[in-house]
Amino acid sequence: xxxxxxxxxxxxxxxxxxxxxxxxxxxxxxxxxxxxxxxxxxxxxxxxxxxxxxxxxxxxxxxxxx
Numbered sequence: 534x535x536x537x538x539x540x541x542x543x544x545x546x547x548x549x550x551x552x553x554x555x556x557x558x559x560x561x562x563x564x565x566x567x568x569x570x571x572x573x574x575x576x577x578x579x580x581x582x583x584x585x586x587x588x589x590x591x592x593x594x595x596x597x598x599x
Contacts, residue, residue: 536564538592543579546595550581558583564590 541549550572553560560583562571573580578596585591 535589536592537585537589538594540597541593541595543595546579546593549593553581553583564592 550560560570560581562568562573562581564582566582571581576594576596576598578594580592580594582590582592
């Protein structure tokens with residue numbers, strides 16, 4: 534498994550998160566996948582994790598890591 538992170542502005546994050554929810558894609562607030570159906574508020578922004586069809590962990594964030 535690989536981890537890929539994408540930095541999005543707030544509007545694009547909202548649209549992407551809505552699509553994940555609408556399509557019933559499992560999502561988590563943390564990379565350990567212990568907080569399902571949540572968004573994290575780390576690094577002064579928002580973030581979410583989900584797996585792509587190949588099983589790689591995708592992270593969407595609105596603020597870069599400090």
